[in-house]
Amino acid sequence: MQDLTRGCKFSEHMFLFWLICAMLIATSRRQVVTQVDLLNKVRILADAAKYDVSCSSSGSTRSNKAGGVGNAAAAGICHSWSADGRCISLLKILMTNICAYDCAYCINRATSDVERAMLSPEEVAEITINFYRRNYIEGLFLSSAVFRSPDETTERMIRALEILRREYRFNGYIHVKVIPGTSPALTTRLGFLADRLSVNIELPSPQSLHALAPQKSSEAILGPMGQIHDQIHESRETRLAVRGATAYVPAGQTTQLIVGATPERDHQILQLSEKLYQSFQLKRVYYSSYIPTVSHPNLPSLFTAPPLRREHRLYQADWLLRFYGFSAREILDDRHPDLSLDVDPKSDWALRHLDQFPVEINRAPYEMLLRVPGIGLRSAQRIIAARRAGTVDFDLLKKIGVVQKRARHFITCQGKFYGEASQDEQLIRAHLVADSPSGKDSGLGQISLFDLSLPVLSVVSSCAVDSGEF
Ligand code: SF4
Structure with a gap:
């Protein structure tokens, strides 16, 4: 209780x-x-x-x-x-x-x-x-x-x-x-x-x-x-x-x-x-x-x-x-059967597909914007809307809600690249981990709600105890 x-x-x-x-x-x-x-x-x-x-x-x-x-x-x-x-x-x-x-x-x-x-x-x-x-x-x-x-x-x-x-x-x-x-x-x-x-x-x-x-x-x-x-x-x-x-x-x-x-x-x-x-x-x-x-x-x-x-x-x-x-x-596939614990799944996918990046923020289709780490559903929609009014620059991305620290490795704005290296997977991965909360991407945006000090009382059961959400 x-x-x-x-x-x-x-x-x-x-x-x-x-x-x-x-x-x-x-x-x-x-x-x-x-x-x-x-x-x-x-x-x-x-x-x-x-x-x-x-x-x-x-x-x-x-x-x-x-x-x-x-x-x-x-x-x-x-x-x-x-x-x-x-x-x-x-x-x-x-x-x-x-x-x-x-x-x-x-x-x-x-x-x-x-x-x-x-x-x-x-x-x-x-x-x-x-x-x-x-x-x-x-x-x-x-x-x-x-x-x-x-x-x-x-x-x-x-x-x-x-x-x-x-x-x-x-x-x-x-x-x-x-x-x-x-x-x-x-x-x-x-x-x-x-x-x-x-x-x-x-x-x-x-x-x-x-x-x-x-x-x-x-x-x-x-x-x-x-x-x-x-x-x-x-x-x-x-x-x-x-x-x-x-x-x-x-x-x-x-x-x-x-x-x-x-x-x-x-x-x-x-x-x-x-x-x-x-x-x-x-x-x-x-x-x-x-x-x-x-x-x-x-x-x-x-x-x-x-x-x-x-x-x-x-x-x-x-x-x-x-x-x-x-x-x-x-x-994920047979060669990559498990999700990375260091970086989120979208960043991990992007790091394995660097040949598709960087994308130009002023020309990329909506579907590709959604695949850029640091760009969410709403910010992708806002970029599309902003492009109708003019050119999108790097400063505007922050106001739009893009996580620049993450996105900068995978985009160009008006042809300019804001990351350190565009095709170096290990270097970009290191930056993503370092720029995430507490020096590494703990991925705990949601999990921070979990109090690991709580006593473990039971196993989740599928139908009764642990069967769940609404
Ligand atoms: S409560 Fe549900 S999960 Fe637990 S033993 Fe019974 S049937 Fe299995």
Whole structure:
């Protein structure tokens, strides 16, 4: 709970305040005991869910209705991030961490000796609506371990959502994790209640999945992804034809995979992500560093540090796939199977393709500007706009938002080159590393949110604990 609540409206103090108030107004010892029991369950299950990284609420258009509460379309649903970089604007919780499966990498696996708890659908709905009304949260991220079977677990999650949507008339944002193996009929029902669904891809290859999570299969994961993709498409068409038709998964689907638990290289991971984006139009692929807490012959040693920088580089490369027109095979290939930890993926690509540089800022096409290190989407657009009004000089680039220290090695402005050497890969790489924060590119623009001093409590699990964003 301590990490889940850090730095946001859903603070631990407020949470405890609410529970204490509820206990004080309870009129019987039995009610007090019930509240304490609920507090204990929330503590266990919120803590178990904190490693889930897939929760961001953008994309939903569910607005408030007369007599209802909550509004997923409002700008108030924002992203907040805890010290470990996880999204915390939602109540992120498991229905249960009692699991029938035994995934080797997961703290909640059946053979793990951890505290177990289970919330009833009524309790999930009640906690969510009470936290929402007190403005602690903007929505709900609900996941679960596999209680007896995927279908039985999903039935319980559906019941919780039905209470929220129909009895409490809750229109706020809800992201639900789909358990691999859930029947298509239940996935359909879930999708008409939630804003976003996600099915965790778990591990980067079927072989690794078989080795570490033998009760799961690629088919059981990709099947629901395909179904959700098709139904989102159908729903959009229906809504165009039938005004007021209920939207199916309006905020789209995401997935998450664990990085560093298995031997797959970065280029395999990026090719997988690319395929998932192309096949299922996923909103995001989330990468979660494997944190060793389990001794297992197929897993890294307990003394191996979590590959946080690698995770960050994968997010940067993923950005190149989605917004910068790169393909996975351009970013990495068999000769360069892993992302550089020293420089960001775009700089690394540019250093391996110096024959394409420097580019003249006043003539380069938009697509090529996007490939220049230090030039982002917005600055590329501004350069194109500025060129319509006149010539762009080096000083203007700074005002436009270009990172000159990085870009200068790869561009000319009005024919003038501002770097030290235009074709010396080692020299340019050394400059890029030296000019990055703290004398080297730690790549921690995002990762600086991670507090490495935090105690490592558990391994991210794919469906429950570590299945995630919105
Ligand atoms: S990853 Fe999910 S299914 Fe596997 S042991 Fe953990 S909670 Fe259970």
